[in-house]
Amino acid sequence: MDIIQAIKARRSIRSYTEEPIARQVVEKLAELAVKAPTGSGMEPWGFALLQDRQEIDALSERIKKKVLEHLEDFPQFSQYETWLRNDNYHIFNNAGTVLIIYGDRTSPWHVYDCTLAAGNIMLAAQEQGIGCCWIGFAEALFDEADFKAAHHVPENFHLVATLSMGYARVAVPPCTRKAPVFFS
Numbered sequence: 001m002d003i004i005q006a007i008k009a010r011r012s013i014r015s016y017t018e019e020p021i022a023r024q025v026v027e028k029l030a031e032l033a034v035k036a037p038t039g040s041g042m043e044p045w046g047f048a049l050l051q052d053r054q055e056i057d058a059l060s061e062r063i064k065k066k067v068l069e070h071l072e073d074f075p076q077f078s079q080y081e082t083w084l085r086n087d088n089y090h091i092f093n094n095a096g097t098v099l100i101i102y103g104d105r106t107s108p109w110h111v112y113d114c115t116l117a118a119g120n121i122m123l124a125a126q127e128q129g130i131g132c133c134w135i136g137f138a139e140a141l142f143d144e145a146d147f148k149a150a151h152h153v154p155e156n157f158h159l160v161a162t163l164s165m166g167y168a169r170v171a172v173p174p175c176t177r178k179a180p181v182f183f184s
Contacts, residue, residue, distance in 0.1 A: 009174055035120060056095065092164040104156055130167060
């Protein structure tokens with residue numbers, strides 16, 4: 001698959017098979033991630049990898065509980081309250097792999113750089129038949145000191161992106177988007 005095909009075919013995948021993604025495969029994706037452009041050459045990225053299904057399931061429940069108990073602190077999630085109250089809803093789409101991308105705050109460009117790295121991962125994963133979905137709900141927990149300490153994330157690193165990952169359970173059609181708008 002070439003890059004144009006990967007861009008056209010990539011979709012957010014929310015239903016995965018039980019087949020695990022080998023750690024070495026995720027490490028190769030991270031190697032491709034860090035080929036992304038980086039402001040001032042600072043390369044501010046760092047990664048945390050979760051592949052313990054019990055931990056991932058427990059984190060999903062912790063996030064749901066925290067967001068529901070403090071919905072006023074997370075107004076961006078209020079539209080998803082029904083999902084969060086559903087016992088069957090899983091924040092990480094029942095994925096067996098969750099990749100977390102952190103950026104070093106000493107770089108003023110860490111959010112941009114790490115977002116570009118996430119884009120590289122999603123496109124490279126698409127080429128390998130691995131689906132990804134950016135999980136916004138993770139911001140409720142993954143930037144907290146206790147979580148970061150448990151996963152050896154330095155204090156000066158800030159959560160930028162969380163990706164659920166797995167092999168897609170079903171094929172999805174290419175996405176459709178409205179045409180680009182130019183303002184000049």
